[in-house]
Amino acid sequence: MRAIVVRSFGGPEVLEAAEVPDPEPGPGQVRIRVTAAAVNPVDALTRSGALPLGDRPAVGLGWDAAGVVDAVGPGAAGFAAGDEVIGLRDRLDVPAGAYAELLVLDAASAAPAPPGLDAAAAATLPLxxxxxxxxxxxxxxxxxxxxxxxxxxxxxxxxxxxxxxxxxxxxxxxxxxxxxxxxxxxxxxxxxxxxxxxxxxxxxxxxxxxxxxxxxxxxxxxxxxxxxxxxxxxxxxxxxxxxxxxxxxxxAPVWIRADGARLAELADLAARGRLTPRVAAVLPLADAAEAHARLAKGGLRGRLVLAP
Structure with a gap:
């Protein structure tokens, strides 16, 4: 699959489109075919090397995504292939994140996508x-x-x-x-x-x-x-x-954690018009570097979203 990774830290130019192995869902996990992935400041911090990471040769980016379940691991209750979902990947040191065609998440980190919202808007909810x-x-x-x-x-x-x-x-x-x-x-x-x-x-x-x-x-x-x-x-x-x-x-600083049940409540509010997702622009996955450059300039109202 295609994924955006960094092999060395720096500015937006270090973002690299790479072919990486398809991830397989383990026990209690689901695999999502990503439709939209939001671009967040934490992604820029990861790319720049500001956050402590391990020693992987390449690190994936992207925390939250919307997409469709295409595989379910053993014991992953509540989801089936074909379900439209949103979810949060709250680990930093991973070979591929939400900036990818496929994303594996713990089932407890995902929630049904809000009906009536397009994937780009839904992808701005999790993080x-x-x-x-x-x-x-x-x-x-x-x-x-x-x-x-x-x-x-x-x-x-x-x-x-x-x-x-x-x-x-x-x-x-x-x-x-x-x-x-x-x-x-x-x-x-x-x-x-x-x-x-x-x-x-x-x-x-x-x-x-x-x-x-x-x-x-x-x-x-x-x-x-x-x-x-x-x-x-x-x-x-x-x-x-x-x-x-x-x-x-x-x-008390807030340390974000994935919470599928809470995310389902927030998705319901968004579906009923009680929360307002805002999308600044949708760009192809290959334009991740451009998205990071636009994020760095500031002045955005809403999130930039990448579409694999």
Missing amino acids: NALTAAQALDLLDLPPGASLLVTGAAGAVGGYAVELAARRGLRVVAAAGAADEEVVRRFGAEWFVPRGAHLGDAVRALVPGGADGALDAAMLGARTLDAVRSGGAFVPVNAGPSVPPPLRGIRV
Whole structure:
């Protein structure tokens, strides 16, 4: 099968289309013929060598995909050949990821595809919507509490605003000025434009600061400054931008994990129009390097998606 791999780390130019052996599903696994695979920032980090990996001669890219089950391993309950599915591959050090014609996943990492959504839109759900949902779980804010979401117009941030509003949270959305309409449509009550002093702007809207913050834009201490003393702070990246737990704020980075049951719930919300997948563009699998270059430029609204 064809797959996009990296044999040496660097810029988008190191992405290589290669012929690799077809993967076979083991016990409890399914094999998916990939129809669409989302391009995420973690893929760029892997490509650049920023994440610790093993010593494989080639490493595959791509975490989440939509496609059709074409083989089922022993004991993989709940799926059969021909089922349309979405799924999340949450391992880094693999010979082939979702940027491929075939992808093997644990059955527990997959869910039925949302009916009525095309494959490209469905492929944006697993990593981004699960990250948003699991971050909100970590925050554990009660209905009526205030939540700051940075990067609120991005893929994770947009899902976070919608899911938070469904939980009855009062959302302060921080995003570019041109994105105010879209984040308010997602359910944000207040808006802070990019470039404003975040701590001062949020405190002008929510005296004392927000009860919690989901830092999808990875602004670190600037976001923490907008949280009240004793509040909660969840960044989507556990790197050096994570600030210390000042003023008694509970700091808990979200570590994404595959969860097919939760993904099925999110897919149902998307199918019913309660979550809004956004696709910036669909490119052929062979244009993975172009997709990474466009991702690096920023300014995308929605995910780029590769179609094998």
